Amino acid sequence: MDSQQLVQRIKTGQLNEGLNLSGVSFQGDDLQGGLFQNVDFSDCDFKRVKLSDGNFVKCDFSNADFSESEIHKAIIADCNFSQTKFQRSSLKLSSFVNCDFSQANFDSADLEQANFSDANMQQASFIETNLKQTNLVKADMQSANLSQAILELTNVIQVNLKGVVLRNARVEQCVFQEPDLTGQDLSGMNLSKTQFREALMSDCKLNNCDLTQTSFTGADLRNATFDNAIANNASFMGSIMLNTSLKNTQLQQANFNESDLTDAILIGANMVQAQLCGTVCERAILSSADLSYADLSHANLKDCDLTNASLLQAKLHEILEDNTLWSGSTRNLAQGMDKKRLKAERWVPKPRSGEI
Secondary structure, X not given: OOHHHHHHHHHOOOEEEOOEOOOOEOOOOEOOOOEEEOOEOOOOEOOOOEOOOOEEEOOEOOOOEOOOOEOOOOEEEXXXXXXXXXXXXXXXXXXXXXXXXXXXXXXXXXXXXXXXXOOEOOOOEOOOOEOOOOEEEOOEOOOOEOOOOEEEOOEEEOOEOOOOEOXXXXXXXXXXXXXXXXXXXXOOOEOOOOEEEOOEXXXXXXXXXXXXXXXOOOOEOOOOEOOOOEOOOOEOOOOEOOOOEOOOOEOOOOEOOOOEXXXXXXXXXXXXXXXXXXXXXXXXXXXXOEOOOOEOOXXXXXXXXXXXXXXXXXXXXXXXXXXXXXXXXXXXXXXXXXXXXXHHHXXXXXXXXXXO
16 A cells, blocks of 8 residues: 555545555655554654644554654554654644653654653653653653753653753753652753652752752652752752752752751751751751751751851751750850740640540
8 A cells, every 4th residue: 555545545534454554655645634553654754744633553653754744633552663753743732652662763853742651762862852841651761862852841750760861951840750860960950940759869960050949849869969059949848868968059948847867968058047847957067057047946956067057046946956066156046945836736635525
């Protein structure tokens, strides 16, 4: 079957099933609205082809070339796109379920508002790709290249990102849920207003980043470095930050409630109005940090180094201290235990009549 015969079948609304079209050239053809199942399209030429509104199930597109093609609002499931070319193509609003895109090339493609679920994208290339509002759910993107890609309002949910190249990507207001970014070097990037929920980010380098209003809630940040970063209003709530370095970091109004900062280094950090309620700071080094108006209520400060720290009006209610170093600090200007608050915290309601 040649390309024109297939075009005629599509126009009559026929289901195209079990066809072997390997190596056929469809360059420039209009294949919109086609219905395909178990079709072999391997090594086909789809350059500048229109495939919008199509339905594809269990088709083989391996080694095909979709360069500059248009695939809008298509529904595609269980298909093989390994080593396929999508350079400068447009896949807006299309949905891909359980497809193999290993070593595929999406360079300069437009994937805005496309959906990818359970996709294999290992070693795929997304250089300068538009991923605005794209949804990537439970995909495997190990060793993929996203350098200079645009990730704006992108949702990356439970995706394997081991070895992914993110350097020089534009990341704005994205949601990363449970990503594995262990050991990534993201230094100098603007990651403001992005969420790294429950992320695996141990040994990450985030030095000199803009992390304004960025969320690391519940993240594993062991041995990560945030030196000289701007992280005002950032959230580290419930995160693990053992041996993390935040030297000279801007952390005004940052939230560290219930996080673990054991052995962390925050020398010279600006933590004005930061929240550290219930935070574990054992052996943490906060020397010369500015903790003015910060709330350290119920924080564990055992063996913590607070030498030369500014503590103007800082709340030290019910802190745990043992071998804590206060030399040169302004602890005398901090607020100590709040008796009224302590009474409220220890209040136990009286049992009702008849209750034991």
